[in-house]
Amino acid sequence: MQIAIPLYDRFTSLDAVGPYQVMTHLPGAQIIFCAERPRGVCDESATLTLAAEAAYADVPDPDIIIVPGGPGQAAQMTPGPLQDWLTEADKTTTWTTSVCTGSLILAAAGLLQGREATTYWMAHDELARLGAKPRNERYVFDGKYVTAAGVSAGIDMALALVSKIAGDEVAQQIQLGIEYDPHPPHDAGSPASAPPEMVAAFLARSRFTPAGA
Amino acid sequence: MQIAIPLYDRFTSLDAVGPYQVMTHLPGAQIIFCAERPRGVCDESATLTLAAEAAYADVPDPDIIIVPGGPGQAAQMTPGPLQDWLTEADKTTTWTTSVCTGSLILAAAGLLQGREATTYWMAHDELARLGAKPRNERYVFDGKYVTAAGVSAGIDMALALVSKIAGDEVAQQIQLGIEYDPHPPHDAGSPASAPPEMVAAFLARSRFTPAGA
Numbered sequence: 001m002q003i004a005i006p007l008y009d010r011f012t013s014l015d016a017v018g019p020y021q022v023m024t025h026l027p028g029a030q031i032i033f034c035a036e037r038p039r040g041v042c043d044e045s046a047t048l049t050l051a052a053e054a055a056y057a058d059v060p061d062p063d064i065i066i067v068p069g070g071p072g073q074a075a076q077m078t079p080g081p082l083q084d085w086l087t088e089a090d091k092t093t094t095w096t097t098s099v100c101t102g103s104l105i106l107a108a109a110g111l112l113q114g115r116e117a118t119t120y121w122m123a124h125d126e127l128a129r130l131g132a133k134p135r136n137e138r139y140v141f142d143g144k145y146v147t148a149a150g151v152s153a154g155i156d157m158a159l160a161l162v163s164k165i166a167g168d169e170v171a172q173q174i175q176l177g178i179e180y181d182p183h184p185p186h187d188a189g190s191p192a193s194a195p196p197e198m199v200a201a202f203l204a205r206s207r208f209t210p211a212g213a
Numbered sequence: 214m215q216i217a218i219p220l221y222d223r224f225t226s227l228d229a230v231g232p233y234q235v236m237t238h239l240p241g242a243q244i245i246f247c248a249e250r251p252r253g254v255c256d257e258s259a260t261l262t263l264a265a266e267a268a269y270a271d272v273p274d275p276d277i278i279i280v281p282g283g284p285g286q287a288a289q290m291t292p293g294p295l296q297d298w299l300t301e302a303d304k305t306t307t308w309t310t311s312v313c314t315g316s317l318i319l320a321a322a323g324l325l326q327g328r329e330a331t332t333y334w335m336a337h338d339e340l341a342r343l344g345a346k347p348r349n350e351r352y353v354f355d356g357k358y359v360t361a362a363g364v365s366a367g368i369d370m371a372l373a374l375v376s377k378i379a380g381d382e383v384a385q386q387i388q389l390g391i392e393y394d395p396h397p398p399h400d401a402g403s404p405a406s407a408p409p410e411m412v413a414a415f416l417a418r419s420r421f422t423p424a425g426a
Contacts, residue, residue, distance in 0.1 A: 014230055014231065021227035033260075048244075049264035051253055051261075172408075173401075175401045176402060176404070176411065179333065179365060180395075181366075182368070184393055185384065186376070199389065
């Protein structure tokens, strides 16, 4: 089972590595990080460089696609190598998935038209403008399309996807394997739980810029 | 504030990238992935390659060290470049930390002697043999030494560390920024919550090999 994770400049590293860490333990999985050409790809901070070992052309028909989000997503929503590859490769996938603002890239390719989906908490309006029906969930399944909320939500989505593919027991084994028994020191991980003034302040200083803005 | 994350062959990617994703948003933080020499370092699956941009010699006195774990940890517990660097660099750190079996590397360097610490759930006995006092916690602070449980626990530890360094509000803002509102689809992330037969089966087929085994 071939799983392609496309990388692009200024992706968010945990968006890619969270699901990777789960899926790499799925029996029979072969994961390939890819880009328009094989190269090291810098994340949003230009501090972390992850190797894309394959070109998109080398991975024409993956079984699963996982598109990460990140500040660089806006540049991937217009015609170009990622949109071209995604449009073609999606035709034969079993699952096409995204994390965070990766869903905006899927939506820009027309893949989420009329579908229920989720995205980063600040990007729900943008996702609606692109034709999807945003849901305030940790992850959303709609047919073969699976979208996760922001950044860390890719871990939850990947475990749910493993459950669908290989059964709950395999998902639970992987969860135990990565000791995913989360205990954040605070309860501020969503706009519903964070203090309202913090949500407002965060929005005011955020670097997130929807493609249409 | 310089934060060094040493990489070695067969590290576990989420051990490194989880805390990275949190700490990269800490105001004033400069994160450096390092190795015995600058190179791409392969993770446990030999599928993910993360760039170590610096040599250990280039990062002699970081403020914070975060040592990831992974199957490759055993090879880092004997005299060599990582142990040498760790022993010297630790003398001037503000915080010396680890994720998962990274604590075994700290313990092998003598840094956890008599200290409370934690590690991957399967490695508590090994940690005790190395002179630490294992605690069954998500993360443990003992002086400037902070250790996290397995893999995903590095995210929780990093948020707790940000609270200590910059205050709860900054930690909460980062948590909101990475939408860390975890909702695993199952409750199997610790040996206490997973079905006992699954824990036993997992142990039987595990590739985890303590250095002393």
